[in-house]
Structure formats: C-alpha cells, structure tokens
Amino acid sequence: MNATKNHIEHKNGTLRNGWSTAGMLFFSLMVCLALLSLNIGLGSVKIPPLDVIKVLTGLERENELWNKIIFMIRLPKAFSAILAGSALAVAGLQMQTLFHNPLAGPSVLGITAGASFGVALVMLSGGGAASIYAIRQLEIGGSWLIVVASALGAGMVMAFIMIMSIRLRDNISLLIIGIMTGNISISIVSIWQYFSEPEQIQDYLMWTFGSLGGVTSSQLSIFSAVVIAGLILAFLSSKSLNTLLLGENYARSLGQNIRRTRFFLILTTSLLAGAVTGFCGPIAFIGIAVPHIARSVLNTSDHRVLIPATLIIGAMLMLGCDIVAQLPGSQFTLPINAITALMGSPVVVWVILKNRNLRTAF
Numbered sequence: 001m002n003a004t005k006n007h008i009e010h011k012n013g014t015l016r017n018g019w020s021t022a023g024m025l026f027f028s029l030m031v032c033l034a035l036l037s038l039n040i041g042l043g044s045v046k047i048p049p050l051d052v053i054k055v056l057t058g059l060e061r062e063n064e065l066w067n068k069i070i071f072m073i074r075l076p077k078a079f080s081a082i083l084a085g086s087a088l089a090v091a092g093l094q095m096q097t098l099f100h101n102p103l104a105g106p107s108v109l110g111i112t113a114g115a116s117f118g119v120a121l122v123m124l125s126g127g128g129a130a131s132i133y134a135i136r137q138l139e140i141g142g143s144w145l146i147v148v149a150s151a152l153g154a155g156m157v158m159a160f161i162m163i164m165s166i167r168l169r170d171n172i173s174l175l176i177i178g179i180m181t182g183n184i185s186i187s188i189v190s191i192w193q194y195f196s197e198p199e200q201i202q203d204y205l206m207w208t209f210g211s212l213g214g215v216t217s218s219q220l221s222i223f224s225a226v227v228i229a230g231l232i233l234a235f236l237s238s239k240s241l242n243t244l245l246l247g248e249n250y251a252r253s254l255g256q257n258i259r260r261t262r263f264f265l266i267l268t269t270s271l272l273a274g275a276v277t278g279f280c281g282p283i284a285f286i287g288i289a290v291p292h293i294a295r296s297v298l299n300t301s302d303h304r305v306l307i308p309a310t311l312i313i314g315a316m317l318m319l320g321c322d323i324v325a326q327l328p329g330s331q332f333t334l335p336i337n338a339i340t341a342l343m344g345s346p347v348v349v350w351v352i353l354k355n356r357n358l359r360t361a362f
Contacts, residue, residue, distance in 0.1 A: 019295060021298060021305055028312045032082075035319040039081065040074045042326050047267075072217065080215040081322045082315040083227045084280050085290075087272040087315025090234045092287025094265050097241045097303070099175050105287035106273035108175065109266065110157050110182030115277035116208065117185040118153020119146055123204045124192040146207070147219065149280045154274035157181055158266070165262050171248075174262070209282040209335030212322055223279045229270035234307055237264060239304040283318075284337055289344035296354060298361045317344070 040056075041047045047055075047066055055063075091106035099108070108114065122145060161178055168174050180248050193201050215223055240261045243251045248258055276283060294309040295301065321339040 002118070005035055010058060020097040021300075024298065025308060025312065028316060032316045032319065035316055035323065036078055036082070039078045039319050039323050040070055042323060043068055043069070043074060044331055071175055073213075076215055076217050076220050077213045077322070078319065079220060079282060080212045080223065080337075081318040083223060084212065084276045084283060085286055085314035085316070085318025086311040087198055087230060087276050087314075088283060088286040089290035089294075089310040089317075090231060091272040093291040093303070093306060093310045094234060094237070094241065094269050095287070096291055098262065098265050099171055100294070101175070103288060104175075105285075106269060106276075107182065107282070107284070107287070109161050109178035109269065110185060111154050111161075111270050111273045112182075112277050113182035113185040113284050114157030115150040115154040115274060116282055117189055118151070118156070118206060119151070120189040120204060121169040121191055122146065122149040124189075124196045124200050144219070147306070150278035151274060153185075154270065157185070158270035161270075162263060164173045165266055166259060170260075171262070207281050208337075210283040210340075211335070212280055212318075212335040212336055214281075215279050219279060223275060226271055226275040230268050230275070231311065233264070233268040233271070237261075237268065238303040240264070240308055242301075245301055260362065282337070283340060285340045285344045286314055286317060289348045290317060292315075292348055292352075 029138065037049045039050050041049050041052045045065070047070070051063075051066065053059075055066055056075075088106050092104070095104040095106065095108050096102060098104075101108075146359050161174070162183065164177050166175055168177075193204070196204075207300065240251075240256060243254060243256055244261070251258060251261075273287070290310050291306070294306050294313055297303055297313075298309055300306065318340075321336060321343055324343065325334040325336050325339045
C-alpha cells in the first residue's frame with residue numbers, strides 16, 4: 001500500500017528528465033498555442049501565422065476577407081478542436097481510473113453509441129430528409145436537429161447507466177452493462193441501415209466520420225459551456241480519483257462513498273463525451289491515448305497533475321490531427337476519425353513498449 005501511495009505522489013514536482021511539472025505544463029501550453037495559430041492559418045486561403053496573430057489581436061483590420069475567414073470559420077473550428085480534444089482526454093482518464101482498465105475510454109459506457117442511436121433515429125427514419133438537407137447546408141453536425149437528437153440519445157443511455165450504478169456494487173459489472181448497452185445500440189442502427197435508402201446511409205456514414213467544422217458560432221457558446229462545466233466537475237473529482245487508485249476498500253475506509261463517487265464520475269464523463277459527440281460526431285481514440293501519454297511524460301498518477309496535463313495534451317493532439325486532416329496545400333479535408341487513429345495508435349504502442357506494463361499506472 002505504501003508503494004502505491006508513493007506512486008501517486010508527485011515528489012518535489014520534478015520529472016524523470018529534470019523538467020518541473022509546471023515547466024512541462026507551460027511548455028505544452030505554448031505548443032498548443034502555436035498549433036492553434038498554425039491551424040487557423042491553414043485552409044484553401046493561406047494566411048501566414050504572423051498575420052493570424054495580427055488579426056486576432058486587432059492589428060490587421062484592412063483585409064476584411066481574412067477577418068471573416070478567421071472569425072467566422074476557422075476560429076470556431078479551432079476552438080471546437082480544443083474543446084473536443086480536452087473533453088475526450090479527461091473523460092478517458094476518468095474512465096481508466098474508475099474501471100482500472102488501460103483500454104477504457106469515453107465510449108466504454110455506451111454514451112457515444114447512444115448518441116449515434118439518436119442521430120440514426122432522425123437520419124434513417126422519418127426525419128431523414130430534413131436532417132440531410134440541414135447537414136448539406138451547414139456541414140456535418142451543423143444542424144440543431146442532429147445535435148438535439150444526439151443529446152437525447154446520449155442522455156437516455158446516461159440515465160440508464162446511472163440507475164445501474166446505484167443498483168450495482170461492482171465496477172466490472174457496470175462496465176459490462178455499458179459495453180452491452182453500446183452493442184445493442186449499434187446493432188439496432190445496423191438493422192436500420194440495412195433497410196434504409198442509400199442516400200440516408202451515406203449521410204449517416206459521413207456523420208460517423210466526425211467533423212470539427214460543423215459547429216457554428218451560435219452553437220459554440222453552448223458547446224463551450226457544457227464542456228467547461230464537465231471539466232470543472234472533473235477537477236473537483238481529483239481527490240476521489242486518487243483515492244480510487246488505492247482500491248475501493250481503502251477508499252471506503254477513508255469514508256468515501258463509492259456509489260456517489262461512481263455516479264459523479266459517470267455524470268461528468270457523460271457530459272463531456274455526449275457534448276463532443278453531439279456537436280462533432282463520434283471521435284474515437286483521443287480518450288484512450290492521451291491519458292497514457294500524460295502518465296508517461298509526467299511520470300505520475302496524481303490526478304491533480306494529470307487532469308490539467310491530459311486537458312492540454314488532448315487539445316494539442318486534436319489540433320495536430322485537424323492540421324493533418326486539412327492536407328496543407330490541398331482543397332480536401334480528411335475525416336478526423338481516420339487521423340486520430342492514424343496518429344494516436346503509434347503513440348500508444350510506443351508508450352506500451354516503453355513502460356512494458358500499463359497496469360503499473362494504476
């Protein structure tokens with residue numbers, strides 16, 4: 001037990017490579033800002049990074065085209081990437097700690113599958129024509145109809161999982177129920193697709209690829225509010241997450257209510273994952289990869305350090321994936337889901353080979 005406690009502690013705030021924790025977080029934040037500037041400058045109209053900074057700070061007012069492109073299109077898209085990356089990363093960290101499972105992610109409870117079920121209900125049934133028209137006009141995810149349908153689907157699954165979390169005492173049983181709930185949702189959607197029109201299937205498939213460019217300026221305020229609320233709840237759970245690392249019996253001996261903690265963590269994860277899926281579509285892999293990267297870089301399991309680290313690294317990784325997806329110098333944009341898997345998988349393999357055993361992180 002003492003060895004586990006020492007593993008959680010972040011002694012003297014110094015990493016193995018000599019960097020301080022604050023220094024590493026500051027460096028990561030600077031890299032994130034640099035990626036943000038580069039992300040905003042890329043597109044069909046190339047804008048130099050220095051000019052991007054001038055436009056954002058109000059020093060460049062003469063070029064109206066650049067102002068409209070940055071503030072109406074690229075800035076909302078970049079902020080969506082930051083919100084999505086940080087939300088999914090923190091949600092994945094919470095799920096890995098709650099279930100002591102290095103492969104757990106935001107979708108492990110079926111929340112993402114529930115959101116996809118809600119969207120399929122609209123796009124593959126009676127509301128298909130309206131939703132397809134809205135999506136083609138505002139890009140994937142840009143329709144309030146899709147956002148509301150996704151939120152209702154995720155909320156339905158979230159309510160079911162929360163009820164189960166109160167009734168069940170075993171985290172493994174809850175994990176299995178979440179996975180099975182997601183499988184049921186996916187199975188129903190597959191049956192719908194089999195009997196749907198090719199046009200409806202194509203548009204639903206496009207939604208499943210994920211998109212950061214469909215969040216409008218009016219939607220961004222709501223998206224930001226939900227994600228920020230979820231991140232604040234995650235920061236408040238840092239102490240509870242550290243206690244769970246020592247085992248449920250130890251946590252109970254400290255007076256922690258396990259069911260209440262589990263309910264709180266599920267609520268936080270549902271807010272974060274549900275919001276991202278609703279506004280950006282299902283984006284995979286970020287929630288699994290980023291927590292391992294943060295643990296490897298910082299050499300700690302202290303969630304008071306890991307939560308801000310995963311938040312920043314998640315935003316960095318999503319911005320980087322979006323930059324690659326835009327194919328700099330090209331008019332094409334690749335699906336963000338394909339890029340997150342392509343860039344994230346080698347990183348996780350590297351972390352596994354470096355640490356030999358991911359279980360040592362828990």
